[in-house]
Amino acid sequence: MIKRNNDVWVFIEQRNDRPADVSLELLSKGRKLAIELNSQLKAVVIGYNVENIAVETFNYGVSEVLITDHPELIHYKTLPYSKILSELVEKFRPGVVLFGATIIGRDLAPRVASYNKCGLTADCTDLQIADVKYLRNEYKNLLLQIRPAFGGNIIATIITPDVDIQIATVREGVMRLEPLVSSVKGKITNIAYHPSELDNIVKIIEQHREENRVNLKGSPIIVAGGYGLGNKANFKLIQELADTIGGEVAGSRAAVDAGFVTPDRQVGQTGVTVRPKLYIAVGISGAIQHRAGMQESNKIIAINNDPEAPIFGIAHYGIVGDAAQIIPTFINLFKQKLR
Amino acid sequence: MGYHSIVLVKQVPDTANISGQVMKEDGTVNRALLPAIFNHEDRVALEIALQIQDNFGGTVSAITMGPPRASDVLRECLFMGADNAYLISDRKFAGADTLATSYVLSEAIKKIGNYDFIFAGRQAIDGDTAQVGPQTAEKLGIPQITYAQEIISLKENHAVIKKKIEGGYEILETALPCLITVLKDAVFPRPYKAKRVMTYKNAKTLIELEKLTEGNSLLYIDQLKYEYISKHIYINTLTMDDLKLDSERCGVAGSPTKVHKIESVVLKGNKHENIEPTKQGIGNLIDKLMEDHIFG
Numbered sequence: 001m002i003k004r005n006n007d008v009w010v011f012i013e014q015r016n017d018r019p020a021d022v023s024l025e026l027l028s029k030g031r032k033l034a035i036e037l038n039s040q041l042k043a044v045v046i047g048y049n050v051e052n053i054a055v056e057t058f059n060y061g062v063s064e065v066l067i068t069d070h071p072e073l074i075h076y077k078t079l080p081y082s083k084i085l086s087e088l089v090e091k092f093r094p095g096v097v098l099f100g101a102t103i104i105g106r107d108l109a110p111r112v113a114s115y116n117k118c119g120l121t122a123d124c125t126d127l128q129i130a131d132v133k134y135l136r137n138e139y140k141n142l143l144l145q146i147r148p149a150f151g152g153n154i155i156a157t158i159i160t161p162d163v164d165i166q167i168a169t170v171r172e173g174v175m176r177l178e179p180l181v182s183s184v185k186g187k188i189t190n191i192a193y194h195p196s197e198l199d200n201i202v203k204i205i206e207q208h209r210e211e212n213r214v215n216l217k218g219s220p221i222i223v224a225g226g227y228g229l230g231n232k233a234n235f236k237l238i239q240e241l242a243d244t245i246g247g248e249v250a251g252s253r254a255a256v257d258a259g260f261v262t263p264d265r266q267v268g269q270t271g272v273t274v275r276p277k278l279y280i281a282v283g284i285s286g287a288i289q290h291r292a293g294m295q296e297s298n299k300i301i302a303i304n305n306d307p308e309a310p311i312f313g314i315a316h317y318g319i320v321g322d323a324a325q326i327i328p329t330f331i332n333l334f335k336q337k338l339r
Numbered sequence: 340m341g342y343h344s345i346v347l348v349k350q351v352p353d354t355a356n357i358s359g360q361v362m363k364e365d366g367t368v369n370r371a372l373l374p375a376i377f378n379h380e381d382r383v384a385l386e387i388a389l390q391i392q393d394n395f396g397g398t399v400s401a402i403t404m405g406p407p408r409a410s411d412v413l414r415e416c417l418f419m420g421a422d423n424a425y426l427i428s429d430r431k432f433a434g435a436d437t438l439a440t441s442y443v444l445s446e447a448i449k450k451i452g453n454y455d456f457i458f459a460g461r462q463a464i465d466g467d468t469a470q471v472g473p474q475t476a477e478k479l480g481i482p483q484i485t486y487a488q489e490i491i492s493l494k495e496n497h498a499v500i501k502k503k504i505e506g507g508y509e510i511l512e513t514a515l516p517c518l519i520t521v522l523k524d525a526v527f528p529r530p531y532k533a534k535r536v537m538t539y540k541n542a543k544t545l546i547e548l549e550k551l552t553e554g555n556s557l558l559y560i561d562q563l564k565y566e567y568i569s570k571h572i573y574i575n576t577l578t579m580d581d582l583k584l585d586s587e588r589c590g591v592a593g594s595p596t597k598v599h600k601i602e603s604v605v606l607k608g609n610k611h612e613n614i615e616p617t618k619q620g621i622g623n624l625i626d627k628l629m630e631d632h633i634f635g
Contacts, residue, residue, distance in 0.1 A: 015505070078473075079482055103505050107485045110473035114441060119595035122468040134599060144599070150354060150465070157600040202482045202513040205499065209507035221633075245634060270467060278633045299633060301624070302611070312611055317624055321616030333622050337629065 004164045006039035006141065009094040010062075011085065012053060013104055014045075019053050021217075022100035022172040027060035029127060029175040030098055034061075036129040037095065037141055042066065044088065046081055048074035051188070059183045070193045075207065076104050078111065080199040086115035088191065093164055096143050098127075101169035113167050119160035120167045121145035123269055125174055125292045134161050143168070148269055152288035173217050173273030173293070214248070214264045220277040221247030224267055224294070227254035228283025228304060229323060235260040237327040238282060244331045250274070252284045268293035282323045286311025303327070341397025342493075342515075344388035345448055347459035347472070348381040348401050348416060350409040354464055377412045380460025382419075384521045386528040387490060388458050389420045395493065398422045400451060404432060404443050407546045413574050417539035418531035425451065426544045429579040432590045437466075439593035441474035446582045448479060456498075457518040461486055469520070476518035483518045484511055488525050543567060545576035 008030040013020040027043065034041040043057040043065045054065040068084050089097060089112055097112070099105035101123050113120035126146040132139045143166040145158040160166045216222060223245070225238040235255070242249045251261035253268055267274055269289035279297035284290060286302070286309055294300070295314050302315035303323050312318045319326055352373035388399045401416035402425040403409050413424035427447045435443065448457065457476070462469035469485070476483035486503040491510065493499075499512050503522060543551075545564065552558040567573035579589055587593060614620045628634050 078484075082477070103486055103503060106469045107473060107483070110437070110470040111477040111483075113470075114438060114474035114477040117438065117595070119436065119438065120468075120470060121596060122466070122470060132599060134597065145596075149601075150352075155602045156598055157602075158596050159599040160595045161597060163595040202484065202511050202517075204509060205512050206510040207504070207507070208509070209504065211506070278628065299628070299631070301614075315611040317614050318611040319614045319616050319621070319624075326616050326621065329616075329618060330621050330625070333618065334625055334634075337622075337625055 002162065002164045004095045004141070005093050006034075006037040006095040007042055007092070008034040008037065008039065008096040008098070009042050009044055009089075010057075010098045011100075011105070011108070012043050012045045012057060013100055013102060014047055014050070014053060017053070019056055020100060020102070020172075021177065022102060022105075022170070024056075024060060024179075025172070025175040025177050026098045026100060026170060027057060027062060028178040029170075030096070031061040031178075033096060033127065033129055033143070039095065040064065042094065044085060046073055046084055048072075054188055058186045059179045061180055061184055062186050063184065064187045064189060066189050066191050068191045068193045070195070072195045072199070073193065075204055076108075077199070077202060077204070078107055079201060080193070080195070082108055082111035082115070083199070084191070084193060086112045089116055089165060095141075095164065095166060097165060097167045099167070099169045101171045105169050109167060109169050116165055118163040118165040118167060119158075120169070121147060121158045122169050123147055124168045124170050125269055127168060127170070132159055132161065134159065137161070142166075148288045148292060152269075152290075155288065171269065171271070171273060173275075214262075216248055216250055216265060216267065216272050216274050219248040219274075221245055221280075222250050222267070222274055222276045222278070222294075222297075223247045223280045223282065224250040224252065224284060225255050225260060225282050226252040226284030226290075227258055227260075228285065228306075229255070229260065230283075232260055234283075234324055237323065241280070241282075241327050241331055244334055247276075247278070247280075252287075252290045255284075281311050281315070282327065284311055285309045286314065341395050342391055342455040343398045343400070343453055344391060344456040344458055345451060345454045346381070346385045346388050346399065346401045346416070346421070347444060347457065347475070348385065348403045348412050349378045349460075349463045350375050350403065350405050350412045351378045351463050351465040352376075375408065375411065377415050378460055378463045378465075380462065380521060380523045381412075382415075382460075382528045383523055383525050384458035384460050384519075385416055385419055385421065386526045387519075387521055388456065389529065390526065391456070391490065391493065392420075397455075400425065400454075402427065402444070402447060402451070404428070404435070404440055404447070406433075407544065410544045410547065410574055413544075414539055414542055415531070417542055418536050419529060420532070420535065423575065424542070425575040425577060426546075427577050427582070428544075428546065429589070431579050431586055434591035434594060435589065436594035436596045437468055437470035437474055438595060439589055441471050441478055442588045442593060443582070443584065444471065445475045445478035446584055447577055448475070450577070450582055455515045457481075457516070459518070459520050461520045461522055472518060472520040479516075479518070481516050481518055482513055483520070484513060485520045487519045487521045539572060542572040542574050544574040547574075
């Protein structure tokens with residue numbers, strides 16, 4: 001049986017000189033995993049002038065931050081970042097390494113896993129620690145990497161029993177953000193970086209970033225439309241309803257794929273996970289990937305013309321009927337009552 | 340001159356169109372009943388490689404690892420315009436996760452050799468992991484650009500590429516060779532050319548030729564293979580032994596991730612309150628939500 005170092009590592013991504021939300025969410029979850037494993041929570045920060053980012057992780061119970069700070073590393077670049085992280089993981093062999101399932105996380109984590117010949121599970125919707133019996137062997141304290149699979153018809157629990165490093169990615173919003181009441185006094189360890197010519201095979205010519213104006217996670221009311229709305233014109237009703245009751249517009253993956261709504265508004269396993277006070281799902285059948293992203297909403301209203309749609313299984317209120325009639329009625333009545 | 344592009348393609352079950360029949364009574368999926376399709380983003384990757392060939396000359400090779408029937412997507416690649424096709428297939432590859440798959444693909448690519456670009460879709464719809472591309476690049480020791488949206492320019496040994504980043508885009512310049520994974524909207528894949536379909540619908544892998552010779556004492560496999568090669572309708576077929584692979588790194592043996600448990604998704608009892616789609620029903624619902632301070 002292999003021997004594991006049970007430390008839990010989280011790769012910290014940066015947004016506007018702050019840790020990305022998803023990284024802080026992973027620290028919150030990572031801390032719980034580390035407590036169960038009776039081990040340490042550690043953070044890895046790569047960049048330039050990132051000490052303040054490192055210090056912020058202490059609010060989440062990090063006992064040690066590994067920092068690589070260098071002007072050449074100011075922007076994410078696949079080759080130097082993956083080399084630094086791959087070699088750190090190889091040297092210290094943490095039992096668990098977590099990445100946000102962001103564009104950067106999905107670029108970086110596979111290279112780190114490949115370099116270290118270990119497993120990697122993408123887009124987990126839950127992570128747990130458990131003793132597992134697998135093929136007649138007993139394994140202590142494995143990381144259960146849980147995710148919907150195969151078009152959402154099944155939920156799979158993935159394990160990597162025979163490798164000492166377990167790596168997973170998790171989407172933003174899936175884990176709850178839980179800062180500590182008082183920050184811990186952690187240690188900062190500087191890791192040297194020696195630039196090599198190979199790190200510059202790919203050069204950044206230009207970067208263009210817009211402030212992300214969509215804030216689904218922070219909105220108390222979300223009105224989401226699905227493929228069942230049939231066309232873009234019907235999807236406008238979603239916008240009208242959201243505007244009337246003061247909510248944000250969202251969509252299922254099918255609605256995004258059909259072009260009804262932009263990808264930054266996708267709710268679900270491969271989109272954002274939300275927990276609003278009110279979630280109105282219109283024309284959304286309710287596949288597991290979608291439910292994974294909204295089922296913890298405080299109140300759910302489902303509107304669908306198919307009474308058998310799975311979405312009704314998790315809804316608090318269900319309206320069976322044609323959205324093109326129900327939504328205008330809803331809007332008119334709401335306006336009247338508000339007067 | 341010109342560039343040699345290798346395109347990684349995958350045959351995937353059409354998970355978007357799962358019908359009632361596909362679900363077994365115990366709630367699991369009957370894979371055999373699912374239609375197998377060409378992963379769309381890989382088709383986009385092939386189109387980009389073909390456009391580079393249109394503009395600069397060179398060769399396009401399509402490669403897939405999969406069961407014998409994955410030859411279907413390779414024929415589709417030939418219909419679109421690929422020059423060569425490679426099926427990497429072996430019983431010992433079954434059950435491969437992304438690590439084992441990228442090992443096999445990277446070794447196959449080394450054998451094909453002399454490439455400038457490797458293109459792939461960002462991810463395949465059956466797993467959505469987006470891992471095989473970067474892991475193949477890592478094993479080949481080459482750079483990667485994921486989430487590519489456009490090849491802006493190409494000059495000698497350098498390509499300028501636009502890629503998506505969180506909240507925007509980035510323009511990168513890379514030396515070749517480089518592995519690039521593309522987003523589905525990057526370009527629109529061309530339709531099949533009728534003439535190519537007529538020719539390549541007869542293209543066959545070694546496995547398919549062997550089937551033809553079974554029970555037909557007049558056909559000899561070596562002769563048949565030679566005939567298909569000379570007509571340019573032979574789909575190169577490589578096994579674990581052909582690639583001299585380490586069996587410990589292939590298939591289930593080479594896959595660190597294991598499926599511990601699979602649960603079919605069972606919905607809990609339906610406990611929602613049914614609201615009539617009438618003025619009165621909807622009005623009552625709004626009142627209730629206002630009382631609960633959900634609105635306002």
